[in-house]
Amino acid sequence: MSRLSDILEFAIGDAQADRVVPPTGFTATLTWFAAAAMAFLAVFALALSLAAGRLADRWGSELALSSTIRISAPAGQLEEQTEAVLNILGTTRGVASSRAMTDEEQQALLEPWFGPDLPVGSLPIPRLIDVVETPEGFDAAGLRLRLAAEAPGAVLDDHTRWRRPLVQAADRLRGLGWLSMLLICAATAAMITLAANAALSANSQVIRVLRLVGARDSYIAQAFERRFTIRAVLGGALGAVLGMLAMWLMPSAQPTGGFLTGLGFQGWHWIIPLFIPLIAGLVAFVATRLAARRTLKDMA
């Protein structure tokens, strides 16, 4: 409770204390701009990280338990081999379910590349069988041997070959997103530290006078901390709102658009960027406090 009252007291401020430091200077503009620009970039880094996370989760969980069997056979044998494959799958341990995809489903899969109204029936397109595994999974090598014996046109694709590097890439992309967030925080802190140092140097005479009349370091530091924190929160809010607006204006997620159109916020994730101004304020507060304490100690 006292911590909350401290925060409220800091936010409301001391109108008397606020006046002791001259209000203007290029540091005000620098802090505003740095916080706004960094918040704007942070929204994109956050969106990238969240989208990569969604992708990694989907590839990691949904596709992990699914496989596909592709049957390429002459038109006369296709139905027969499909039946044989389904029979094999029905007796294979580790297979939860299996079904042959319909012509409409196969057409939908090809539509992004060939467009609508593709005459699937008139083309020698292989039949696809969707296999769902049990959590224990099946013996892929054994299944391949059985398929080779009873349905020579069937090829098992357990997605492992392409799924693993994709999941790895998505995981790394997510990590890079968070790393970007940390770097943005560090860069913001560095810029605000520079601005705070410049402000403290520019106001060295003010600090001397305040000390002369008995001001404690905490009083002097707070006059700067509050000013920089408020600027960073307001700049951060502006940057975050602009970033969210830019994300909102991006095309919505389409299956045909792949990863890029999914780069945005979904559902409750829209709440997360609203915390960016608060984080900017916290970073500014800590950076200014450290800069002020160090400078005031050096000025002793």
Add this chain to the structure above:
Amino acid sequence: MKPERSVKGHPVIELDNVAYNYGGGELLSEVSLKLQPGSFHFLTGPSGSGKTTLLKLCYGALFPTAGQVRLFDQDVMGLDRDGIADMRRRVGVVHQDCQFLDHLSVNDNIALPLMVAGYDLLAEAANLKELTSWVGLQHRAKALPPELSGGERQRAALARAVIMSPDVVLADEPTGNIDWEMSQRLMTLLLELNRMGKTIMIATHDLALIRSVKTQVQARVLRISNRRLQLAGADL
């Protein structure tokens, strides 16, 4: 560590065998001094002799390189930064260049010690008005410091120095930039403070000023000569 109130009768400021080195050389050496409550002192000596340094040692703006400085019975070396800040609220300081915040009005500059100590200025408005009138600046309360004359600035600085009702007032060449008439007016205010029980120490090289004040108050005149502090002779 917080400063404690001085014990009545004990020196408010005491320097014991103090030395201060500056730029590789010794500026002050073997300086011993006791300022008793309610006493009046002049500190004189040629330019560069160390008057300002000695005053700064007296309010904790500088620390001795040897010896001991005690403010209100507290060793300044034993005080932390907050302790020094709190101690300064009990010592009013008037500088030759006044040291104002030029973006604040005269009124706000005078009230600055109250602000930093967390006083409510609205509650102190009557005291502030009375003090501004005492130094004859009631008509200049809203002005900015650069708009004041030299004498007005010194009186405003004196008002700021005494607004916290300090035990001691230290003035560094307070009449350096003002004419004789204004110097006399400022001295009258300082004498009035002394009659109220405040300890006063004024650093000045203006011997005529010292002579004029000595006719009105029992003042000790100290002189810095060859890095050492001496009691001035009968010529003063």
